[in-house]
Amino acid sequence: MPLRARLTAAFLVVVLGPVLLGAVFIGTAVDAVSSGRASDRLDSAAQAISATVSASCERLLGVAGSVALLASDAGAARSAAKQAVADGPAATIRVETGSGDPIGFGERPESETSARCDHSTGEIEQLEALEARVPIHDSDGAERGSVTVWTPIDATFVNGLADVAGGVDVIVDDSRDDPLSTLSNRRLATRTLRAADDVATGSVGTNDSGHFVRAVSPRPDAPIPLVLATKPPPTQGLFATLGGIVVVAALLAVAAAAWLARSTTRPLAELAAGADAVAQGELSARVPVRGHDELATVARSFNRMARETQGYVSALTASRDQLRGQLALLGETLSSTLDLDRILEVIVDTSMAVTGARSGLMLLVDPVDPQMLRGRAGDGFAADDLSPTEVAVRLGEGLLGRVAADGLPRRGRIGGTDEAVLPAAGEPTCTTYLAVPVRSVTPGGSGDTDGAPPNGTLLGVLAIYDRLGGDEFDEVDLSTLRTFAGQAAVAVGNVLSHQEVQRLSLTDPLTGLWNYRYLQVSLGREVERAGRFHRSAAVIALDLDRFKVVNDTYGHPAGDVVLAELAKRITNEIREVDLAFRYGGEEFVVLLPEADTEGASRVADRLAQAVRGAPMSIPATGATDSISIDITVSLGVAVFPEHGVDGPSVLAAADEALYAAKAAGRDTWKLAATKESVSPSN
Template sequence: MTLRARLTAAFLAVVLGPVLIGAVFVGITVSEVSARRATERLQMAQTTVRTTVDAACHELRSAAQVAARTYGGGTAGERAAAAREGVQTGLATAVQVTDEAGVTRSSAGQLPGPWADCAGTGTTSTNRPETLVAKVRMTDRAGHTIGQVVAGTPVDRAFVTRLGSAAGVDVTLLDDGAPVSTETRQQANEVADTALRMRGDQVRATGDGTYVRLVPATVEQPLHLALSSGHSGSEALYAVLIGVVVLAGLIAVGAAWWLANSTTRPLFELASAADRVAGGDLDARVPVRSRDEVGKLGSAFNRMTREMQAYVHALTASRDQLRGNLGLLGDTLSSTHDLDGILTVILETAMAATGAQSGVVLLVDKPDGKYPNQLVARCSDGLDDRARSLSDIRVALGEGLLGAVAQAGEPRRGRVDGIELSPNEPRCRTYIAVPFSGASRATEREDETGPQPGRLRGVLALYDRLGQDDFDDADLGTLRTFAGQAAVAVDNVLLHQETERLSLTDPLTDLWNYRYLRVSLHREVERATRFDRHLSVLAMDLDRFKEVNDTYGHSAGDAVLVAFANRIQQEIREVDLACRQGGEEFVVLLPETDEHGAGRLAERICGAVRDMRVRLPDPGPDGPIDIGVTVSIGVAVYPEHGATGQEVLDAADDALYDAKADGRDIWRVAAVGPRRRHRTRGGGDRAADDFPPAADGWPDGDSGGASRRARPPRQTRGG
């Protein structure tokens, strides 16, 4: 069977099949729904008709009761006019009063027979009544019957129309002769014939599709009626459906023939040209007769054959050049510290060398990262609709394709058929993925904070090779080379970051070290000068720290230093800089803070350290040991206490000596102007100028100012 025949048959099946099935389903559904709605409407109409007839009987009884009361309690004249009183109520068109012997005593209007008595027994006779009547018995005061009153209303077309308006359907009063109906004469006869053959609450359809329900005479409903509801129109609908199916069939046959012919002819020509290209004839061309997708395919084929030779030569030369430059690329990657930039270069070069359409590099996130110990994408190229975004590409170890490669530590290549991919990794047809690990060196610091060197660093993955070919062993070898370069790059960046961190931070307390203090102090002074701001410096020294080391050992001293550093971090702002100057000496830089703010912070730190209890790492013979320490603080502010950063730092150090001399566990503010003494660093003896204190005990009104008394030499440690 040719492709043209298959396309024609498939198009006809796709188009005509649903049309036929839909037409049959619509016809059946419409018929069922029409019958069900008609049945429900007639059932509701039956209840409404009986209610309406019952209401008419109630009105007639009311009119008869009015006449009976007038006759029974009135004079002779009033008795003669009793029937007229009943008619004047408007509830009956005729009233007749008779005595016990049946003699008419009073009447108004005509009551032609036969009658349909509201208190009838429900006979099924089809003799049409002329009048609907209600009878009321008259009694005297002793309760003896003295006659009866009959009130009636004619059962004519107006009465039937009233019933039909109330019920919302057509009503026919059945009769052996011509029925009275709201329908036309012909329709009424057909409804009557159908109803007379029915029993109970059946619903039947007439020949023209009108649904009929019989309402037989019952107690207090003496009329024999038939209810009918509208024409369903099913036959017309069936005719329309058949016409639609026939028309759709004709259109489908013509469209299928045209579609098959216009599609298969260019494909046959394209297949012939492809065979020639497969045989090595790159001059093969196909005629392009349209601008649709098939025409675009032909144009693309012609352009492909024209450019294929140039691409083959260019790709061969490019691959040779890339493989020759791998060594140079490795040297370049090893000398930079921009991790994302390095990984981008590695990925782009790997894609060019292997002919991959897209790729991604994933690294294992640190335990303190957002996705700890998961593969997180760091750079990608050509993914487009293969993944939502780079930030969404993350895979747990052992999950999906990339997670399995990372967990096993072995490279893989092939097709994704039968492989369950993770929801967050890119979609592809073919793949090649290579894990890469760090170098063999390791540090204790890395063991605590991140993936250990020598263990998994990440995965380099490429997808869908150009030309729809699978990746081969040569591509695997190339990708392993690039994975090695990626591992070296990651190791170099991590080592650089760790070295940079260690060069600027104190390894014991994690605070900034003295080198970073000098750089930061110079920078903050320049900033304060430029924006005309204050810069406060707090010089802090733990009191009698040497006694802690001598009594409990250096491990206890280290524990105290760590606890003190943590307490400082809790008290200062994020913009403040806490540094360890050396030993038990610490410095805090407070940008945009004046003397008052610095004094408040110094007071708060003194109190916090005073309340701090440090549990020693080595318990004593009686159990764990908690010790307390205090701190002395010197405060200096730029530019009041110095024109340079070093001068402000020296002023804060002098104020710290004042705090030590005044009894420790306090803070003091440096003196302003020539009163401030200078000393050499190192903790030795210095000159001690004696300044007389102010009347209130503080110099120049500073609440925490420097003492004016002579200062003793500062201890080199633990002072």
């Protein structure tokens, strides 16, 4: 059975069943509704009529009371009674004072069958009037008469009550043969009174003609017994109307079921076709969106899914192209530059781009303090103002220090299961992290190992932080970062090797001081800078006294020991900004940036004392003990621009001062040109 047919049948069962049951229910409930409406109408009419009769009694009692107040004055009482009859509240007034004839106005009822206000009225036949009586008291409080007021109970009175009751028929229940009522049919009135006798007080019943009947019992403030009757609402043709409604509803239900089944299955068929097209690779396929119902929502969701999938594919393609570009840039950078900062920046940026990290960091072992890891250029925090760009972490401390000390990579979430490892003070703040050690490549191995003991020399740590989207880094990211760490190890190793070769080309292998080549570069640079900023720069030329004797007596190895010890003493006596050079043989040069004559003289004197002050120990030939010998130096001092206009001239002036010091007896220093200084021994 097709889905459309099943939906149509289900809709008809769901719709027509309640319609038929509703029609039966409405047909059976009409009578109850009619009875309820009639009962409410009679109750409201009873309250209105009782209130009207009560108001009439109050008016009559008020008139009687007014006349009774004037009873002591016969003339005034007569005038008041006459006026009351004339105004209409009372039809008849009778004043009896106990003395003289009664005073009366209006026609008194022929019988005494009146309903008296403020008195419980029993069964009274043929009520003629509504009566109110007020006693007259003398000055002693004794009753000496009364004032009686009547108003007739006739057709006019009953019609007035019917008007107050909103059209409900009113019958006076006073057992007369021809009931006083607003009904035009005497027999109907009689049957209504008879039906009211069978209904409990305050309840609603029906007579044999279908009228709803309610009895209003007399009470002191409304002493007239009444019966109220009303016709039921018309119900002719109700069931025929209900039958027509059911037929029309059935036809409409069939039409609606067919339309709904078609409108429901059509979007499903279109959605199935769209899904099949997407499954075949047509990511641009879309399904029509019809209306705003749930199927339209599904269609919109499908279109959004297809659009986002197409976007994801495009993003993956772009990411692949970006990765290719990053790898090409990485390869080009690693192969074409020896700029360590640039290499680190490219490695960090490529690691971030491939793993989707928000920031990254590359730390290298400090060459001065191997127990410290320090950040270098290319940290990758340009978009993160809260994270530091310069990081220093001691080996074994914090997250990065532990990675460097253990040689094992770490990844996770701060505050997660690995709570024992937290970033140290000064490390970048993050939520998720991935860090791997960078170790030099060993023959037959790699810069990083997976769970095995680390090999190679520790070069630093490569770390990335906070993957975009909030997810943690996974094993794929770890493998990728290991690959980049290996590339970084090769690149950093090459740069460090190049720097070492460059350093060796500019330093003296025996003393570790800068060589003559670097002296020329440094002297020219410092003299140029001093000239540009109108500063001074000093040069001290230093030579060992009688060094040939040491070589001839103790051998050239002992001479090498003396040269190395002299280099140490020179280095200890100068500033960090000062530079010491081995000029050649046993001659040395010290370059003092921004030093004037006075400062350079103090340094020369301090160097002479440092060499003279302690003997040097050298190994003895053929013996294990060492020999102590006394060594002195001669020094020449020259200052730019006083003693030369450029680097070579200043160096030549210092060399001439050196020879002047040797000619003066050695173990002293001399200032260039005509300025001389006497040795401290003099």
